[in-house]
Amino acid sequence: MVIATAAVVAVSLSVPLVARVFRCLTETYCGPGIASGWLYRAFVGIVYLGFELITGIALLVARRSVRVAA
Numbered sequence: 001m002v003i004a005t006a007a008v009v010a011v012s013l014s015v016p017l018v019a020r021v022f023r024c025l026t027e028t029y030c031g032p033g034i035a036s037g038w039l040y041r042a043f044v045g046i047v048y049l050g051f052e053l054i055t056g057i058a059l060l061v062a063r064r065s066v067r068v069a070a
Helices: 002-026 036-069
Strands: none
């Protein structure tokens, strides 16, 4: 349940960021600075790393609870 919730949250947070990156690649104006497109891509990476961290911790907790119960 935790992993599914993390996946839904990660996708919902990254969709607007990916849309901004797409707009940066297709339009002439990307943002107030030259690095705006790179900043949007970095935020997508942060969301992905957060998802991986949450799922890794959830799997670790699940594996430890199975060992204790067995």
